[in-house]
Amino acid sequence: MQTDPIRVLIAKVGLDGHDRGVKIVARCLRDAGMDVIYTGLHRTPEQVVMAAVQEDVDILGISILSGAHMTVIPKVLDLLKEQEAEDIMVVAGGVMPDEDIAALKEQGVQEVLLQDTPPDAIVDSIRRLVAARAPR
Amino acid sequence: MSAVTRLRVSSLDLVAPVLAGKITAIARLMSRVESGGGEVMGALEEIYRHAGKAHIVGITGVAGSGKSALLAKLAIRLRAAGRRVGIIAVDPTSPFSGGSILGDRIRMNELSGDPAVFIRSMATRGSLGGLARATLDAGDILDAAGYDPVLIETVGVGQDEVEIVQAAHSTVVVSAPGLGDDIQAVKAGVLEIADIHVVSKCDRPDANRTVIDLKNMLTMTVAAAASAPAWPLPVVATSAESGEGVDELVEQIDAHRAFLQRTDGLRERQRRIAQWRLLKAAEELLRDEFKPQQEGGGRGRAQLIDAMTAREIHPHVAARQLIEPARRGTEK
Structure with a gap:
């Protein structure tokens, strides 16, 4: 039996219309053999979490370039807990200051990939996270 | 849990x-x-x-015909009527990387977040015919969990991917305006499988032409099966943009369901679906048995391939020789 493609949901949350980056990331992950579900722009944390749960993704990637990461991402983590779906790993991407990165990781974000992360490094991080997690 | x-x-x-x-x-x-x-x-x-309680509705049509956008509007109406809606949206797997981009949720913004609408995106993983291998089992899961109807959106199809008709109780074929002339409408294939025709994007000026072409085509299919009770094939013009026609589509889907229940057509379709799934399951069993990496078989696989490459035996004969030992094995 072939191994399953890694499933990734990529979301843009809130008032943030910059989606060129996520589209490129989506394309890179596809080319790395992953199933990529893209939600489109302007989603709420509730929508994103419900989508991630229904799609049963390995990774929930949230791209934020608006500066709202410290409100949006903790909310997503809380909602995942509420749904009893913390086994979905959250990866944040975008522009954020170092102290926020530390705080987000503290709260349960598995990885933060900043705007200058090369595509290969994104693919590698995701593969590494999924490989390290228990099979489900 | x-x-x-x-x-x-x-x-x-x-x-x-x-x-x-x-x-x-x-x-x-x-x-x-x-x-x-x-x-x-x-x-x-x-x-x-x-499972077996839900109405299974297939939505198919060429890529870009507006299936996802229509599906989103359809689901909103069904939800507003208090129904729990299951959706399986199939998108293609890349033949090169094995990955996929599943984009149906982009059109379903208004729906996501509501637990009474379950949307699952599924990549084909090499399946042809418009569905993924797991689609119908996933449909059963939604059915058993109380979602009704279950809407299955195929990949964007060409002219020949008609598996959905073997899998659904009602099949909706979505045509977009501006693709081909009235000759396309009389060709064999996807158009023939419709229980309900939809012409999407009816806010566009050329949509009416497509509606007329389809209606003309339908007048040509004179009482193909005169014995069976006839379902008058509707052509519904819809616009996901304005929402026009979506209520009518819901009515037609419900009417078709009622028609099937009234005429024993439902039982017939259930049997057709069961028969098709039986065949698919058998195919899958065989395929697992004869995966390329496995060796064995009566005459060795490599020998058979050698003989075929040399044009000594026909693939059909080689295949028989390949499965012969397995068949004997199960008969003992």
């Missing part, structure tokens, strides 16, 4: 929470089905017994 136990829970133990409608369990069981393998079979047997 906590997230931690969800990691290790057996597929059989997921059945009870699935039947109770628990989202995480439904989603996880679907993943297990997509992975395949023997572990999930017992759970699927159980699910299969509980």
